Amino acid sequence: MAEITLRVNGVERSLSLDTRVSLLDLLREHLGLTGSKKGCDHGQCGACTVLIDGRRANACLALAVACDGLEITTVEGLADGEELHPLQAAFVECDAFQCGYCTPGQLCSAAGMLREPGPSAVTGDLTEDPALTAEEIRERMSGNLCRCGAYVNIVAAVHRVAAERAREVAGR
Amino acid sequence: MSTIGGMRRVEGREKVTGRATYAFEYAVEGAAYGHPVQAPIARGRITTIDAEAALAVPGVLAVVSSADPPPLGSVEDPELAVFQSPQVAYHGQVVAVVVAETAEIAREAAETALRIEYQAEPHDVVLRPDHPRLYAPERVNPAFPGRTEKGDVEAGLADAAYTVDQTYTTPALHNNPMEPHAAIAAWEPDGSLTVYDSTQGATAHRDTIAAVLGLRQDQVRVISRHVGGGFGSKGTPRPHVIVAAVAARAAGRPVKVALTRQQMYDMTGYRTPTIQRVRLGADEDGRLTAIDHDAVEQSSTLKEFAEQTTTPTRVMYAAPALRTTHHLVRLDVPTPSWMRAPGECPGMFALESAMDELAEAAGIDPVELRVLNEPAAEPESGRPFSSRNLVACLREGARRFGWDRRDPRPGVRREGRWLVGTGVACSTYPAYRRPSSATAVAEDGGYVVRVAAADIGTGARTVLTQIAAEALNTSPDRVRVEIGDSDLPRASLAGGSMGTASWGTAVVRACEALLKNGGQEGRADTSEEVAAGSAFARHAFGAQFAEVRVDADTGEVRVPRLLGVFAAGRIVNPVLARSQFIGGMTMGLGMALMEESFVDPRFGDFLNHDLAQYHVAACADVQDVEAVWIDEEDPYLNPMGSKGIGEIGIVGTAAAIANAVYHATGRRVRDLPITPARLLS
Amino acid sequence: MREFEYARARDGREAVALCEPGARYLGGGTNLVDLMRLGVETPARLVDVSRLPYDRIEAAPSGGGARIGAAVRNSDLAAHPVIRRRYPMLARAVLSGGSGQVRNMATVGGNLLQRTRCPYFQDVSKPCNKRHPGDGCPAIEGDHRNLAIIGHSDACVATHPSDMAVALAALDARVHVIGPGGERVVPMPGLHRLPGAEPGRDTVLEPGELITAIELPAPPPGRSVYRKVRERASFAFALVSVAALLGVDSAGVVRHCKIALGGVAHVPWRAARAEGALLGRTAGPDAYAAAADAELALARPLPRNAYKVTLARNLIVATLTELAP
């Protein structure tokens, strides 16, 4: 057993836990935050993606004890009250999901990805931060499998938000 | 009926905020965790079960196994006869469950403290075309004849100017819905049972669970509001549901069971591998003189599941001689089951690859070859089609795809590293309907429609809302549709692409009854209407086009473009329909290029049982995938005029890609998936 | 997963002291937690080294080398301006591995020590010499399509899965470790070992040794690249990969050449014969083919992975041709 304290969606939580509990099971089974999904429990599907200190990560491979003191954001923490996060709104509008099981992971992954400016495996010139083209988005979102095959719409939704952000930045 | 347009999913907000609740996520008071234990041998017998050490682990509540078989009722599906016998029928069969306070304790005790010994017997898990125990099944899934024959096939082949005689294989494939199969079972003090389940049909699951547990149907309630995909694998209850129920009884507590991804490979069904021989004959002009299509496939020793692999060939092309056959062997393997477009999907890979080979042999454009062999009536039965717009799909697809600019020669286009090619294949899927019932009630200034339908991602909840609104002549926001609960009016499965047709008919009839009865309440049961059947052959059709690039050095295949043009009756919601089509095409891309469940014959289970080894298409694989459709009015279907759309998208994709790979490289790959290893050797 | 104790070390010395027999270091956990859940790894204690002060990348002034802390996350390594500019092969190798999420979690030290993806190794219901010496190696007669073609033994035919390690092997990286016996530096290649009769040992590290940093010498002049072949376009391990650097002088003669292969051996395979065959020769497809053949003369493919020999050959030639046509 271990004592840990972490912040989840802005709320501080202190628990006494079996060291074997993953961050994902902590959220789903101990805190009742079932928005984060378990698709594989081995880092292979992305359904469990959350933001740890603002960076996307697979909650199934993070031990809860190792997250002591860290800040976790889950899909439940993306919206601002009733106001959907732009990614959430774009997912609804673009029909970027079917069964919805991969969706929380896709959303957290996309939210984290939009803050990762560096190159990806498909970037031509490594020294520049590339624009988020559809090709870049596809590569960067490949850690989130969608068996329903909603990728085309997921990319459209993420692209839409990325383009809005880019316009805002350019406008500033 | 008018087209209602692209209403977005009614549960969209719940799904993007994480509030949509899936089976394992119901907050059931006092629930314990069950971890299923699987047999590590492919055939044999359990000789000893020693649960003492497991029960001594702090936190462990119960162990259930065949050492003390839990009483069951009448079990039609032997896969559900859990813990009844010490016999092991396949590697990975469930042999025990450990229940504990936490998931961590249950799993660890199951894997290390529970001692089970086995007497292994020699096993046979390899499908071979010359297997001595092959037999011809009487019926294939669900109830088609195993064999059909019309005309003189051998004579037709002998007379042909051009022939194709090739063998195509498809590997075992796994549905792999993103949500692993899970159930929470909670017994009530009165002996009734509530199951939170992930199912494609709450009514049918309820009926089966009740029968297996020896309960009355009204003693079991199955709740399954959101389902994280199924693709057929959640169409029948899987062993873990029964395991959860008997574990909960043993523990005296509600029990949650979620299969691990690895366990799903053994316990939730899969698509049988197939070995298919297709023989085609055509005259000088390219008109088919004979079609012969045989499929060799497997089932378990527990029960016969015979995939209807060659049935699409009974529907596709005009030929004076047509024979379709199936051969099955019962092996020491888990029972195969439904996976998106069972039958059509692997069958059309073979038939449509062979048609491409015939086009090449006869020097005819592959689109034209298909147009040339368009039948006037359903080839096998002679029944008229209620509607068939395959030619229109081919023509429209060819136009959109730029097919007329295609140079037919294989292996001649190169852009840098890449060899480029295009291919076409057709798809078909039957338009089924099953009896369902529904109620419509005026409530709170709007309407509530109730039907035990399932939304596994198809958009059923949304489409039924639209259908009801239209029948009631009101706007969709005044209609609430309740589904996913066996306490609702009984309904058929989400499967066979027949959900909308089946439930929609019941919803329309219930709404009509409500309007007739003075606007308060209406009920409908479509058993009679559906049983009346039809004199028509009813199928959806499609034409699928693919562009591929093959790295000349490495054999990597990428798919820059996929286009599907479908004729599937009236499309109720274009946004959701497009998602269904492209979703199927995306799965087809995975089937073409990477999906394969591999068995090491010495062990007998699926070796690559996770998502890092069994690859499904990732985001980077899916580039420009587009689906469009032909406006099709068909009065002979159902009140909506709709055909199913959930499965047809996958049907022609693999063949279209394989044909494009041939066009790009000159290499004909007849064994899926088309990997670098295959292209380089 | 077995029960274990969790401890977080404040510095390297403390980590080494905490890492008693039966204990393991925990980096990002993306491989260790994975294998613990499968029952493959059963440590009694985890010593969390992910928050040790080894989280910096220090670059010497232009023209010099770089030192990468072992706790640097894979994504930070690939995003670092100096790495992108000076060692593009390394940035590309790292970016081609795993997913955005995995790279955010994975540390440099953990990446080097990740274990094979051999399907039998990952499934405790199967025998495996690497898990249990003496069990036998079912992969030799079984599914070895993704396993080794070079340097394997009768005891084990597994491959090392890391992409990053392939680039590091090509770049002559030096791995700094501290352990109960003090500090030492292990050169790459040389950290990983061929299976021989002891497939249980992936590397030359002693139990309890902790990786603290990777030191990269200044990159030799030339163009470099990393190419990875896989059937899925992303989020898949390599079938075969190649890290290559080629420096060609104005007369077209190869002056610098570094080649390493992934997916072919129990170690990131430094293609020394190919390099030897190219240095001092005129660059061009024929020379590349001869170099590839010189290296792959060592290959002993298994019945179901002979395609990898063709693939490796084609990939070497294509990659070098891309660098200097």
Ligand SMILES: Cc1cc2nc3c(=O)[nH]c(=O)nc-3n(C[C@H](O)[C@H](O)[C@H](O)COP(=O)(O)OP(=O)(O)OC[C@H]3O[C@@H](n4cnc5c(N)ncnc54)[C@H](O)[C@@H]3O)c2cc1C
């Ligand atoms: C789905 C998936 C796909 C992947 N795909 C790829 C891929 O395509 N290419 C690729 O290269 N990798 C891939 N990976 C592997 C990934 O890169 C590794 O898991 C990761 O780099 C390991 O780093 P870590 O910090 O998480 O290590 P951990 O899991 O924490 O540790 C791994 C091992 O290293 C030891 N260790 C950790 N840190 C130290 C240290 N400082 N000193 C000594 N020992 C230490 C641990 O004890 C353990 O034995 C994939 C992983 C997953 C889950």
Ligand code: SF4
């Ligand atoms: S190849 Fe190595 S890791 Fe794989 S089964 Fe054989 S001994 Fe084990």
Ligand code: FES
């Ligand atoms: S559940 Fe974590 S990646 Fe699949």
Ligand code: FES
């Ligand atoms: S929406 Fe079903 S898996 Fe993505």
